[in-house]
Amino acid sequence: MPALAVAPPSGVEAPSWLLLDGDSGQVLAEHDADQRRAMASLTKLMTTFVVFRAIEAGRLDWDETVTVPQAVREVAGDESKMYLVPGERISIASLMRGLIIASANDAAITLAVAQAGDISRFVAEMNQEAARLGMRDTRFANVSGITAPGHYSTARDLGRLALALTREFPGYYQISAEPVFRHGQFVKHATNLMVGGDDRSVDGLKTGYTSAAGYCVIASAKRPQANGGSRRMFAVVLGADSDLRRFDDAKVLLDYGYNRFRNVQLARAGVPFGDLPIWKGASDQLGVATDHDLVLSLPDDIDPKGLRSELVGARAPLLAPISAGEAVGSYRVLLGERVVASGALYAVEPVAEGGFISRTVDAVRLLFGGGEPIAVQGDAPLASRG
Numbered sequence: 122m123p124a125l126a127v128a129p130p131s132g133v134e135a136p137s138w139l140l141l142d143g144d145s146g147q148v149l150a151e152h153d154a155d156q157r158r159a160m161a162s163l164t165k166l167m168t169t170f171v172v173f174r175a176i177e178a179g180r181l182d183w184d185e186t187v188t189v190p191q192a193v194r195e196v197a198g199d200e201s202k203m204y205l206v207p208g209e210r211i212s213i214a215s216l217m218r219g220l221i222i223a224s225a226n227d228a229a230i231t232l233a234v235a236q237a238g239d240i241s242r243f244v245a246e247m248n249q250e251a252a253r254l255g256m257r258d259t260r261f262a263n264v265s266g267i268t269a270p271g272h273y274s275t276a277r278d279l280g281r282l283a284l285a286l287t288r289e290f291p292g293y294y295q296i297s298a299e300p301v302f303r304h305g306q307f308v309k310h311a312t313n314l315m316v317g318g319d320d321r322s323v324d325g326l327k328t329g330y331t332s333a334a335g336y337c338v339i340a341s342a343k344r345p346q347a348n349g350g351s352r353r354m355f356a357v358v359l360g361a362d363s364d365l366r367r368f369d370d371a372k373v374l375l376d377y378g379y380n381r382f383r384n385v386q387l388a389r390a391g392v393p394f395g396d397l398p399i400w401k402g403a404s405d406q407l408g409v410a411t412d413h414d415l416v417l418s419l420p421d422d423i424d425p426k427g428l429r430s431e432l433v434g435a436r437a438p439l440l441a442p443i444s445a446g447e448a449v450g451s452y453r454v455l456l457g458e459r460v461v462a463s464g465a466l467y468a469v470e471p472v473a474e475g476g477f478i479s480r481t482v483d484a485v486r487l488l489f490g491g492g493e494p495i496a497v498q499g500d501a502p503l504a505s506r507g
Contacts (some may be wrong), residue, residue: 127420130377132371135361138400139276140374141386143287146327146342149378154276157258160335161329162201162312163274164266166282167247168232169221173290174250175236176213176442185213187235193227199356200267201312202227203304206422215304215456221293222302223309224328226265233264236281240264246364251278254285268333277355283339294341299323315340315368323375326355326366335360338339340371344379349436354378385425387454387462388415393469395432397450402441409450417462429455432466443472 129141129150141147141152148154175181189209196202203225205211213235219228233243240263248262259279262272286293300311315323315338322342329337337360344352356374361367388394393408394415409432419425434450443449447468454462472478 127381130373131371133358134366135358137276137359137369137373138370139280139357140378141280141284141355141357142378142382142416143284143343143355144384144414145418146284147418148280149382150275150417151276151375154280154357156359157273157275159268159272159334160266160279160359161268161331161334161340162266162275163279163327163337164220164261164264164272164284164328164333165220165224165229166279166327166339167250167261168229168243168264169217169293170282170286170290171243171246171250172213172217172220172232172236173286173293177290181236183212183214183217185235186210187213187231189227189231190234192230192234192240196226196230196265197267198393200265201227203302204307205231211304218296218299218302219304221296221325221327221489222299222311224312227268229265229504251282254281257459266331266334267355268331275358277497279339279359280357283301283357284310286326287341287353287355293326294324294352295328297341306343313338320372320375325328330364335362336364336367337361338367338371340368340375342375342379343489346384352379352384356360381421382418383421384416384418385428386416387412387428387430390414391469394452394466395430397432397439397466399432399443399472400438400440401475402472403475403479404472407439407443407449407472409466410469411453411464412467414455415462415464423456427456428461431455441472441474443468445468445469445471 137156139151140149191207193205203219203223205227216228216232219225233240244261251259251350256278259274260271262269286374302309312328322344325495326339326342338358340356343351346352356371358367358370388411390408390413394410396406399407417433431453448465449468450466452466454459
């Protein structure tokens, strides 16, 4: 859900961009974020994602050695590469470092063939993952990002991919934070000039450039917060007119996000968020929780004490027995009359059927109009206001 209205950042010149909070998942600012555009080597984020998924599933191993395929001969002289030779043996770990740090197209091809057998099957997996992640305005036609018909994405979709990659495979940052890649005699500094620069909070993610895409970057930063924790943010910049301009735009966006917004934690996964009334049970109250940490990004000038929560049962009446983890209702968090967060609620603990007498009493009460839908309201139970 987009953040509450606040004056937009000034000085961002790229034609399409988006700022995303990595903890709340909220878009804090955007401009033409749904415009379909060529994405150049930002493509490799999905290539990386699919390979990480294969490693997780046991189809590839990080230390496994594979053979460089003949297909790397197709990499043109002006494309980024690590100068792999067909028939060469190389580890998956080295290929992933070449892909992420040096943006090597020959590494992308070698990984695709190693994982799927051929490039077309790997591309099909990329599109399947895009659909699963809700990237509705994205289609992949190759593994490296070379300009091709029907190969496009948007700032919004790429932000969604960056968030998923970060949450599902945080080990990515151990690689993307490295400033230099070496393979044999080949040495290349990271293509993301923000990594290792003046802002030490920047630790990835990816750059890209083609004449069709312009200069692109997804920059991720993780900065300490006043409450002792840390906070991640993503700046997606597409189509900037120069190499340095994309990094300037990303810095403006990141600074804007950290300076103008703060996060409040409303709930923790599995920790009771509140109670709902339950009928014919061993208890008349059911503790409910979200299945994920619930974080909200608010402009600095909004007091989180003004937030209210509203809990509603999924059915009326809500009858025992109830199993732990069962979906039993929904929540809304409101600021004034505006809904700023919503989602499902789950039973924290099981509730068994009550005894004969309590079930009979509840049955009588239900006959006389009990059990109608009830919205349980109160202050939002902020777990942290930092």
